[in-house]
Amino acid sequence: MxxxxxxxxxxxxxxxxxxxxxxxxxxxxxxxxxxxxxxxxxxxxxxxxxxxxxxxxxxxxxxxxxxxxxxxxxxDVMNENTTYSVPLLPISAQGGSLNDFVVSVKNSECEKVISPIKGVDYAITVSGESMSPEYPSGSQVLIKKINERAFIDWGRVYVLDTCNGTVIKRLFPSDAAGCVVCKSINPEYPSFEVSMEDVYGVYRVLMCMSMK
Structure with a gap:
């Protein structure tokens, strides 16, 4: 021990x-x-x-x-005899900027998808090109809710459920109190800040699944 x-x-x-x-x-x-x-x-x-x-x-x-x-x-990757069914949220995580879209989702209303790893809370579809090529538009990411008040692993990719919609970004600390900086992988998209008071939930991205 x-x-x-x-x-x-x-x-x-x-x-x-x-x-x-x-x-x-x-x-x-x-x-x-x-x-x-x-x-x-x-x-x-x-x-x-x-x-x-x-x-x-x-x-x-x-x-x-x-x-x-x-x-x-x-x-935690499953073996060939193991599957994990997780809810696919009927919304998209925007790869651009905040999209003024708010929705309440019930698990019973969600389509289910198969996850190759355990410990996943939801799957969600990526929309937009700002996280390409690592997270291309149309791909699905597997996410797990975290307690953002405990800590955030800066520089990693998260999905934020905000009052202005849902976004997928790399998170970095901000000089402004109570805020985080959201950065895209695609350098053509500018960074922006979000107040944590406007965030309903923070989800760590565990895996991205896309069609080749």
Missing amino acids: QNIGVKLKEYFDSKGITQKEIADSLGVSKAYVNALFNGRNSFGKEQAEKWVNLYGLSKSWLLTGEGDMLVSSNA
Whole structure:
């Protein structure tokens, strides 16, 4: 367990996330988090599940130390006898700019698609060319909701559900308090800022699926 704790501490230190912030997010004491990092405590199944949901860590890695630390790794790719069905949202993540479109979606109303990885909450279709060629228009991305108040892994691609619509962008910190900078992969599209007060949900992109 010592090795797991050391790797966890290194990971969160690299993200600038303090033990107090972790403790507050999980509803536990700072001493408990410190004991996990130092190997004095080990993860139980229930506590591991909370870390999985909040931080995208692998449950099997937290319990055994085997495999990869993050759920989006190749360790979570399904074998030939395993499938994961996830809801395909009936809206598009805009690859351009905010599109003044708001919609409430129920899972029961969604078409289902097959995901080759586990830990996915939704699939959503990409619209627009600003994220091409890595995320071409018409492709589907598999996304997982995160707790953005805990931390955001800057520079990675996320889907933002905002009051002005849904966008897929790389996220970076902003000089303006309470805002994030949204950047496109295609340099022809300008960056813009979004206030987190206008964001209903943040979803980490785990995988992109497109027709070749």
